Amino acid sequence: MERNVYLYILIMAVTTYLIRVLPLTLIRKEIKNVTVRSFLYYVPYVTLAVMTFPAILESTQTFFSGLAALITAWGLAWRGKSLFTVSVSSCVIVFILELLLC
Amino acid sequence: MKETNRKLFRSGMRDGIPIGLGYFAVSFTLGIAAKNAGMTALQAAVTSALINASAGEFIGFTLIAAQAGYLEVMVMEAVANARYLLMSCALSQKISPSTGLLHRLLIGFYVTDEIFGVSIAEKGELKPAYSYGVISMAAPGWTLGTFLGVLVGNILPLRLASALSVALYGMFAAVFVPPAKENRIVAALIGVSFAASFFFQKLPLFSGISSGVKIIVLTIVLSLAAALLFPVDRAGEESGKDGISGEAVK
Numbered sequence: 001m002e003r004n005v006y007l008y009i010l011i012m013a014v015t016t017y018l019i020r021v022l023p024l025t026l027i028r029k030e031i032k033n034v035t036v037r038s039f040l041y042y043v044p045y046v047t048l049a050v051m052t053f054p055a056i057l058e059s060t061q062t063f064f065s066g067l068a069a070l071i072t073a074w075g076l077a078w079r080g081k082s083l084f085t086v087s088v089s090s091c092v093i094v095f096i097l098e099l100l101l102c
Numbered sequence: 103m104k105e106t107n108r109k110l111f112r113s114g115m116r117d118g119i120p121i122g123l124g125y126f127a128v129s130f131t132l133g134i135a136a137k138n139a140g141m142t143a144l145q146a147a148v149t150s151a152l153i154n155a156s157a158g159e160f161i162g163f164t165l166i167a168a169q170a171g172y173l174e175v176m177v178m179e180a181v182a183n184a185r186y187l188l189m190s191c192a193l194s195q196k197i198s199p200s201t202g203l204l205h206r207l208l209i210g211f212y213v214t215d216e217i218f219g220v221s222i223a224e225k226g227e228l229k230p231a232y233s234y235g236v237i238s239m240a241a242p243g244w245t246l247g248t249f250l251g252v253l254v255g256n257i258l259p260l261r262l263a264s265a266l267s268v269a270l271y272g273m274f275a276a277v278f279v280p281p282a283k284e285n286r287i288v289a290a291l292i293g294v295s296f297a298a299s300f301f302f303q304k305l306p307l308f309s310g311i312s313s314g315v316k317i318i319v320l321t322i323v324l325s326l327a328a329a330l331l332f333p334v335d336r337a338g339e340e341s342g343k344d345g346i347s348g349e350a351v352k
Contacts, residue, residue, distance in 0.1 A: 003169055003172075005141060005145050005166060006145070006148075007172065008162065008165075008166050008172070008175055009145065009148060009149050009152065009153075009162075011172055011175050011176050011179070012149065012152075012153055012158065012159075012162045012175060012176075012179050013149075013152040013153055015176050015179040015180050015183070016153050016154075016155055016158055016179055016183050016186070017152075017210070017211060019180060019183050019184065019186050019187050019190070020183075020186045020187075020189075020190050020210045020211065020213040021190070021206070021207060021210030021211065021213075022187075022190070023187060023190035023191040023193075023194050024190045024193055024194050024197075024206045024209060024210040024213070025203065025206045025207065025210065026194075027191060027194035027195075028194075028199060029199055030195065030199060031195060034333045034334075035329050035330065035333060036329075037195070037333075037334065038328070038329035038330075038332070038333040038334045039325050039326055039328075039329040040188075040191055040192045040195055040325075041329075041334050042288075042291060042324070042325040042328045042329060043188050043189070043191075043192050043321055043325045044189070044192055044218070044219070044222045044277070044278075045278050045281065045282075045288050045291055045292055045295070046291060046292075046295045046320065046321045046324045046325050046328075047185060047188070047189070047215070047317060047321045048215075048219055048274040048277055048278045049274075049278055049291075049292045049295035049296055049299070050295050050296075050298070050299040050316070050317050050320045050321065051215060051271075051274060051317060052271045052274045052275060052278075052296075053295075053296040053299055053300065054296075054299065054300050054303055055271065056268060056271040059264075059267040059268060059271065060264045060265075060267065060268060061260065061261075061264045065264070066268065069268040069271065069272060070271070070275070072272075073268075073271065073272040073275035073276065073279075074275055074279055076276075077275050077276045077279035077280060078279055078280075078283055080280060081276070082116075082276070083117050083120060083220060083223070083273055083276040083277070084116060084117070084119060084120050086272050086273070086275060086276035087120035087123075087124070087269050087270075087272035087273045087276060088120060088269070088272075089272070090268045090269070090271070090272035090275075091123075091265045091266060091268055091269050091272065092265070094264060094265040094268050095261065095262070095264075095265035098261055098264060098265070099261070102261070
């Protein structure tokens with residue numbers, strides 16, 4: 001039996017939406033528990049760090065341009081540059097390095 | 103009040119531009135995956151507009167290509183996107199408790215890695231107007247990139263795709279580096295996260311684990327460990343931070 005692509009899409013969409021929206025709509029108060037609060041305070045940093053490394057090294061054509069992008073982003077962010085500047089600068093570094101290397 | 107909202111919306115748009123660019127590059131490859139799964143450009147674009155999740159969509163396209171069961175698709179989708187549950191919990195504490203249901207339903211629709219990242223980086227409470235600004239710039243890039251990916255396949259030059267692919271990671275760094283400068287514990291935690299993520303990927307024992315599962319396992323384990331070892335309480339967060347940053351400056 002041929003399955004319906006739009007039904008697949010609907011199932012994916014509903015499942016994903018419920019995961020995203022339930023905590024936001026159900027947790028309406030400030031959480032008082034210190035451990036839970038601390039856990040949620042650390043969650044973003046761990047998640048973002050885990051997603052960034054080592055993936056950034058593997059996303060570019062060469063390992064070195066990925067590493068250069070990470071160092072550039074880290075250095076600029078450390079100096080308090082804006083999200084836009086940090087992000088675009090790391091792209092530009094990769095583009096220039098790969099012009100020279102590849 | 104109106105004026106503030108407009109300002110917030112604009113600031114959101116500014117932060118949304120790099121997200122949109124990065125999304126465009128990433129979703130382009132997603133479109134190619136959809137095409138390989140036998141989907142039309144419209145079907146792929148609808149998927150992207152509704153789901154906004156790279157790993158979840160990749161898995162979905164693979165399962166659709168295999169004509170997998172509907173229940174299987176549901177379970178895999180839930181596993182691949184489980185991290186959004188945690189992000190949504192964290193965001194529930196970042197928005198004002200008085201935020202209305204409609205705002206919550208809309209913000210919830212766009213809990214993605216990147217939009218979550220910039221939302222958490224906002225000073226103080228997260229206001230819906232800011233989120234909508236980000237979404238207005240980011241969401242079209244995702245859907246359009248997927249659509250074009252199906253239509254024109256590999257037309258984006260490799261060099262450009264490669265450069266654009268780090269946009270999202272650069273953005274993540276812009277979110278987690280400044281707090282690391284202020285707070286030694288966050289800095290150490292990021293170092294540990296890097297190392298753990300690296301080993302998870304390289305050790306043969308774990309290499310079969312999908313990246314979605316890896317992210318959620320490491321997030322829970324490491325954040326919980328940090329919460330138990332170094333609790334932050336509301337009142338202490340500010341003063342504690344000052345104390346720690348004083349140390350960090352040497």
